[in-house]
Amino acid sequence: MDKKIEPRTLPGFMELLPKEQIAFNQMRQAIQKSYEKFGFLPLDTPIIEKAEVLLAKAGGETEKQIYRFEKGDNDLALRFDLTVPLAKYVTQYYNDLSFPFRRYQIGKVYRGERPQKGRFREFYQCDIDIIGDGDLSIIYDAEMPAVIYQTIQSLGFENFTICINNRKILNGLFEALGLKEQSVEIMRIIDKIEKIGKDNVVAMLEEMQIAKEAIEKIVDFLEIAGTTDEKVQALENMDIQSELFQKGVEELKTVVGYVRKFGVPDTHFKVELTIARGLDYYTGTVYETFLNEYRSLGSVCSGGRYDNLAEYYTDKKMPGVGVSIGLTRLFYQLNELQAIKQEQKSIAKVLVIPMTENIEKALEIGASLRKENIPTEIYLEEKKIKAKMKYANHLEIPYVILVGEDEINNNVVTLKNMVTGEQETINLTEAISRLRD
């Protein structure tokens, strides 16, 4: 073999060292467990689909970013989210499913974005959705914050805020002010309020030739503050001539009420009236979630209510509500900030090290430990003891069991705690009970 190929991973594709991968998997596992605690059913749809199926709705950026290729006569593409495959799935298997259909899916999706720091072309999404057949109770909108609350906690974070809004409120406001056409642009300006301040927002709205009265209404709206209930009250008091707006306020009030009943404390959620989450998909409740110590991450769990999941595939009306965590990006950012809450740094809890040529005892001990469900590795290379200990250290295996001549003769083991450095020579049963703690 002369010519060697350089082993390189493509830019924009995350590939982790084992220790990081353990941390990543723990987060993934925690999310899955949390989703399952709410009874969401698992799905695992193909990564490759027919391009026409994936692109039924797409256009613009999505279409440009998609990985699309031919194989034989087939025009294929890699999924760019988990929502389109869900829409396909519920249409295709409609008769086999029970509604409301609650599913989670954790899987890789693909977008050929320009590679830049913290942006990935292959990344995990962790989605939950509840899909109704014809209609779906608004109370399910209140379940989402409960799932978010549990899930973010299960990732080891306590200080976070789930922000809730309702798209009908914003849409109704713009409709009542005769600003429906300009709503996208107005939202873009409003979004900057925290950065540029109210006066600059007003100036920019004036530049758009928006009537003074309308700007005043918008400013009134933006100045709504206080507790969750005070905000709802202020919305109810606003004089906005729009059924849509009134409907939005009513929905928001209902959702907020039930969110509390689902066990989410007021310390962890609030109404945030400027959250819109893009303008064409969501139709009701929307969510964003912020880690308060790491606001720069942006929202770590977002989603909302939509009226019609599968309209590109079927006439059946299937409204739904869901949220998603972009795990790859979240992991990357937290890792950069050294904010990963990693409970366990190694897979093996103990490394059994034979100290003599007679390794039989070490193998027996390993088998006994595994029988007790203790993840166990046995070191079998003939190396000096120093090299063996270095190996355990590098993998951050918390315990080592040394099996030498004396241990074999006296039917004991030497158990060393690699963190504290303590070691004791005890019988295997005692060692097992130590390792179980």
Next chain:
Amino acid sequence: MDKKIEPRTLPGFMELLPKEQIAFNQMRQAIQKSYEKFGFLPLDTPIIEKAEVLLAKAGGETEKQIYRFEKGDNDLALRFDLTVPLAKYVTQYYNDLSFPFRRYQIGKVYRGERPQKGRFREFYQCDIDIIGDGDLSIIYDAEMPAVIYQTIQSLGFENFTICINNRKILNGLFEALGLKEQSVEIMRIIDKIEKIGKDNVVAMLEEMQIAKEAIEKIVDFLEIAGTTDEKVQALENMDIQSELFQKGVEELKTVVGYVRKFGVPDTHFKVELTIARGLDYYTGTVYETFLNEYRSLGSVCSGGRYDNLAEYYTDKKMPGVGVSIGLTRLFYQLNELQAIKQEQKSIAKVLVIPMTENIEKALEIGASLRKENIPTEIYLEEKKIKAKMKYANHLEIPYVILVGEDEINNNVVTLKNMVTGEQETINLTEAISRLRD
């Protein structure tokens, strides 16, 4: 929306209904847990790699089957196994890894095979490998059957056989008989012995113009029978003039000895001298595993020892040993045979059903159950009780908690076992302890 796209999944791509997906995930989870019990570290490499990296070694069938496409200026491909990405990985991150490097990877791979029943274009492989730096103790070859033994048991099977051989024995035999060039063809004939019988094998070897004496040696070899130790003894007694053969017998004897020390009983492994597993990759010990009640499945877990994992990327010699389970195919076949051992058929353990318009109590109960880590779903649609029970039945949720006027007033719940039909009205604490059992 007028024109609808037909929602179809590509042929050769497995997509399961939730109940099947639960069973699939349980198998996947069992395999992962078993691999982790042996201290293997998790990896998750990209599905897309540079084509030149993936195809460094490939050729023939692999190259024809690969999904390959361009994106921008990049010549890309989807991984077709998990071994090539491992070779890339250990070369790329060599300085960050500790050797022997033990990794597992469970992930999807892609092969554009002609679609046929039970053949998939997207399928999960579940691989473990132990990679040495320069060399790797033969005793690791004996660990593989221990992992297989645990893993297949964890899938719910008791009656299976791990077959072990050593490629040096076959290669040495053919070398000694001057049949090295014809070895592939001879192996193909030998492979048929169970189907066509010894006489037909001899006739076919004669047709190949193989010398009578050589055929006799081959037949002697094929007729080796008895217990594992008798087979090893018979190999030692054979008069084969080949160092390679002698080395193979010695390795096999060593491996067999240690396999027992690793805790694998003689009831679950045997020496099977005709196993070869393709001719160009493996260089020592090889494994195949058969479920004895489902022999038609072929080997469900196979692998072996190789001398040089990453020769296409580096001059460093990295020998390894590993095995793989093709989970998608295995699941499909077992499902067809109704041989899946499914412990749990639903994600939610209990469905809380409010029987009145006042759902607050139901929400509180749900939150309490989840706090106790009991996977709980709350049914929130306004439907008749019959429809709600049907939903629970369809999802095979084992328990239902009914919350009506009486239950609310008396601060109790009605817990119904959906399997036995029994129901009792008890307080929530009692219900939780029932659900925990």
